[in-house]
Amino acid sequence: AQSVTQLDSQVPVFExxxxxxxxxxxxxxxxxxxxxxxYPNQGLQLLLKYLSGSTxxxxxxxxxxxxxxxxxxxxxxxxxxxxxxxxEYFCAVSAGSGxxxxxTFGSGTQLxxxx
Amino acid sequence: xxxxxxxxxxxxxxxxNDKSIKCEQNLGHDTMYWYKQDSKKFLKIMFSYNNKExxxxxxxxxxxxxxxPDKAHLNLHINSLELGDSAVYFCASSQAGxxxxxxxxFGPGTxxxxx
Numbered sequence: 760a761q762s763v764t765q766l767d768s769q770v771p772v773f774e775x776x777x778x779x780x781x782x783x784x785x786x787x788x789x790x791x792x793x794x795x796x797x798y799p800n801q802g803l804q805l806l807l808k809y810l811s812g813s814t815x816x817x818x819x820x821x822x823x824x825x826x827x828x829x830x831x832x833x834x835x836x837x838x839x840x841x842x843x844x845x846x847e848y849f850c851a852v853s854a855g856s857g858x859x860x861x862x863t864f865g866s867g868t869q870l871x872x873x874x
Numbered sequence: 875x876x877x878x879x880x881x882x883x884x885x886x887x888x889x890x891n892d893k894s895i896k897c898e899q900n901l902g903h904d905t906m907y908w909y910k911q912d913s914k915k916f917l918k919i920m921f922s923y924n925n926k927e928x929x930x931x932x933x934x935x936x937x938x939x940x941x942x943p944d945k946a947h948l949n950l951h952i953n954s955l956e957l958g959d960s961a962v963y964f965c966a967s968s969q970a971g972x973x974x975x976x977x978x979x980f981g982p983g984t985x986x987x988x989x
Contacts (some may be wrong), residue, residue, distance in 0.1 A: 793977070797915075803980040804965060847915055853976060860976045861930060862907075864917040 761786035761854045765865035773873050774842055780835040780868045782824075782850030790852040792833040793862070794824055798846045806848070820844075845872045852866065877901050879980035880965050886987045895950045895984045897965030903968045906930070906948035907978065908940060911962040923948050935964055939948055952986075960988045 766781040769771060784790065794806040795847040807818040824835045850865040878899045887893055899906065907930075908920040922930035922960045926942040952959060965981040 791976070795980075802918075802982040803966075805977060805979065849917065859953065861919060861922070862978055863919075863938060864977075867915045867917075 761788075761790065761852045761861075761863050763850050763852050763863055763865035765850050765868050767868050767872070768781045768866065769869045771871045772840055773874060775839045777838050778825075778836065778870065780848050780850075780870065782833045782835065782865060784831050784833065784850070784852045786852060786854045787837045788854050792824075792826060793851040793853065794822070794833075794835050795811075795851060795864075797849065797867075799810050803849065807834075840870070840872045842872050842874060844870060846870060875970075876949050876977050878965055878967055880963075880981040880984050883982065883983050884986060884987075886989065888890055888989055889955055889957060890952070892951070892953045893986070894952070895956060895965075895986070897948045897950070897981055899967040899979070899981075900927050901967055901979060902970075903967040903969045903979075905968045905976070906942065906945070906947050907966040907968075908948065908963040909966065909980075911918070911964060913961070916974055920950075921948075955986075955988045957988050960986055962986070
């Protein structure tokens with residue numbers, strides 16, 4: 760079984776400051792890793808994902824995450840945040856095979872960008 | 875074009891009633907899921923179906939019954955609604971066993987309130 764730990768439930772940060780949202784996972788098999796974002800009263804949107812290859816993955820809106828196998832981490836970073844980045848961010852791990860592959864979510868981190 | 879759609883968006887009902895939530899995806903995926911997001915925003919998988927067959931059935935009361943008439947639809951029927959069923963329910967879909975890592979795409983959610 761896999762699990763995901765998001766170490767910070769709330770992260771307030773000022774506009775244009777850098778931010779890091781932390782995510783650690785545990786799994787006995789190889790995994791795929793995801794970050795999803797949920798804006799207020801909306802569904803989940805895929806932000807970025809790691810499947811294989813380069814350990815650094817980027818999103819179109821300036822976020823990046825680095826897969827660190829030795830530390831079992833997949834932290835999300837952005838060098839300069841905007842007010843519009845305020846949202847709940849979920850880290851997720853996918854393990855298993857074929858149609859039984861299951862996505863397990865962390866408890867979420869509320870990012871609040873302050874003016 | 876909506877990829878994963880759910881109806882209704884909001885559902886308010888009395889305890890003891892029976893209700894259904896519908897989900898449709900037009901992505902051509904073969905796997906669909908139902909998740910429950912509680913008041914603390916914790917996301918937990920309830921069911922997954924692959925090509926109309928039940929694959930994952932987590933510990934969910936048997937008052938919840940998923941039905942998949944075809945691989946583009948996965949409906950959730952809930953009998954004898956209880957106060958604790960109040961939550962946001964998300965439908966998702968993915969294509970199993972692809973190079974995209976079974977990335978799941980989510981619907982906008984259905985906010986169920988049981989009075």
